[in-house]
Amino acid sequence: MNAAWTEWLKARRSHVPWVTLSAFTVIAFVGALFMFILQDQDRARDLGLLGTKASLVGGDATWPTYFALLAQTTAVGGFIVFGLVLTWIFGREFSQNTVKDLLALPTTRTAIVTAKFAVAAVWCSALSVYVYGLGLVAGAILRLPGWSAAVAAAGLTKLLATALMTILLTTPIALAASAGRGYLPGIGMMITATFLAQIVAALGYGHYFPWSVPALFSGLAGPGRDAPGVIGYASVAVVGLGGVLTTVAWWRNADQASSH
Amino acid sequence: MIETSGLTKHYGDVVAVDRVSLRIEPGEIYALLGLNGAGKTTTIRMLLGMVRPTRGTVSVLGTEVCPGEHAVWSRVGYLVETPAAYPELTVTENLLVAQRLRGRTAPQAVTDVITLLGLTPYADRRAGTLSLGNAQRLGLAKALLHKPDLLILDEPANGLDPAGVAEIRTLLLDLSHEHGVTVLLSSHILTEVARLATRIGVIHNGRLVHELTPHDIATQTRPRLSVTTLDQHTAGVVLRCAGFSPEPDGDSGFRLTDDSAVRHPELVATALVAAGCPPTRLAVEQDDLETCFLRLVGGR
Known part of the structure; x- marks a missing residue:
């Protein structure tokens, strides 16, 4: 608990929560903007490319579509935002040379790493709930049709499941930021995974590639298309667990000869 | 308190620390002295379990240091x-973080250590x-927060002005003398460690020399009297007969550390002239x- 308290204090005092909150506000806003455009076909035509994009992504302006859109943007944009959170939580200890103060303590390194992951998970989950809440407000303002408690619950479930998978897939970023001793390796891994996820999904093998799974699950390929199977979900779980375990092992065993 | 045996660390072909064996007793202030890159920090990191030795063993407070070990660090x-x-946290918050991770510290420990290190205006x-x-004071405050039995400080005077250096010296002496704290520190400044340490280990090219x-x-x-003559053999015999203790210094010279020789070099000159081998220098x-430091580490 002590390690979690310290991680929570560090997170609260930094600017990063505000940056991530802003990013998720933009996600909700863009979703709402697409719904606003799709509410009126003439408006969509008048807005040219933006209208076309909204039509391609959204389909029709209803609550189910809006919830699906939020889940899809969480799958793609969320991976980048959650990845930044992990990169910051782990990479900062090396970039700011504070890691050496965490290595010879009565609190074990395992506890410290676990606390970092726990704070990241809570933080990212809170962002997901936030974007859902913001979506509810935006959808209500736009008076989207198709509301029901069941639709809202299904939307929340899909969004949280997508967020959970996305969070799991960011855990190797913590290892990259730790082993690479700074922010850049974490960011590099994040960009590589995002890029590969797009390519592999476009080639039709996304349901086997863990980093493509959340987007396919959220329906990015279209309703009922390319749904990931057991292998896809299992690969996400393996990556998530593997990321945590290898990060813990690295912190416990790797030489900390220099912070840079 | 600290014992190492044949402690060695290789980074590829580079030998950072080479068979260092040392033993530090309770209450000592032991200084590791060496040039930059001599192996001081790597040695300290191995003592703290941050770096795994290639060979050799480390024991701190009677416990062998290994990756899973953490109980010993509370002391x-x-x-x-x-x-x-953490730059975005205040001085007090940084110490609270250290306090939480250290566990079992007195509630007022943060305030006490802020006062002790003169950080009150910056709290x-x-x-x-x-x-x-x-x-640097904040770093020292984190090290002292939990009233440890053993302090391991790598270049503790870095960045401090002369008044700060004197203050830290007084503090460390007080901790050692009044509270029995054992201190291991590293430095590349002999003048500083000579005033502070009870023992000094000179480390050079990774070896404790x-x-x-x-x-x-x-x-x-x-002070010593340096004497050069044209006939070293005769001069040596003459000086020994005159009651001095000459030590060879190069091919044609002697070094005399006898008080009488240093205070009255004319007596040495007179004896050598009378024996027919007058000094040339x-x-x-x-x-x-x-x-002295450069001579010890073989740097010059």
Whole structure:
């Protein structure tokens, strides 16, 4: 608990929560903007490319579509935002040379790493709930049709499941930021995974590639298309667990000869 | 308190630390002295379990240091290399973080250590805005927060002004003498460690090349009479007959550390002239601590 308290204090005092909150506000806003455009076909035509994009992504302006859109943007944009959170939580200890103060303590390194992951998970989950809440407000303002408690619950479930998978897939970023001793390796891994996820999904093998799974699950390929199977979900779980375990092992065993 | 045996660390072909064996007793202030890159920090990191030795063993407070070990660290305070703190947290918050991770510290420990290190005016200031000297004080405060039995400090005087250096010296002496705290510190400044340490280990190219006491250093820096003659053999016999203790110094010279020779070099000159081997050079010399240090580490 002590390690979690310290991680929570560090997170609260930094600017990063505000940056991530802003990013998720933009996600909700863009979703709402697409719904606003799709509410009126003439408006969509008048807005040219933006209208076309909204039509391609959204389909029709209803609550189910809006919830699906939020889940899809969480799958793609969320991976980048959650990845930044992990990169910051782990990479900062090396970039700011504070890691050496965490290595010879009565609190074990395992506890410290676990606390970092726990704070990241809570933080990212809170962002997901936030974007859902913001979506509810935006959808209500736009008076989207198709509301029901069941639709809202299904939307929340899909969004949280997508967020959970996305969070799991960011855990190797913590290892990259730790082993690479700074922010850049974490960011590099994040960009590589995002890029590969797009390519592999476009080639039709996304349901086997863990980093493509959340987007396919959220329906990015279209309703009922390319749904990931057991292998896809299992690969996400393996990556998530593997990321945590290898990060813990690295912190416990790797030489900390220099912070840079 | 600390015992190492054949401690060695290789990084590829580079030998950072080479078979260092040392034993530090409770209550000692032991200084590791060496040039930059001599292996001091790597040795300290191995003592703290941050770096795994290639060979050899480390024992701290009677416990062998290994990656899974953590109980022993509740009795150890440390500061490694340049001080670091979370810049967005205040001085107090940085210490609260250290306190939480250290566990089992007195509730007022943070306030006490802030006062002890003279950080009261900066207690609510963000650590990122501190001067290097005050950042160093914060680093020391983190090391002292839990009243450790053993302090391991890597270059503790770094960044401090002369008043700060004196203050830290007084503090460490007080901790050692009044509270029985054992201190291992590293430094590349002999003048500083000579005033503080009860023993000094000179480390060079990764090897522990000398172990000295302040008395040994005083001896090394004592004035001496340097004598050069054309006939070294005869001069040696003459000087010994005259009651001096000449030590060879190069091919044609002697070094005399006898008080009488240093105070009255004319007596030496008279004896040599009378024996027919007059000195070609006669000079009273004294190494300063810096020269002594460079000679010890073989740097010059």
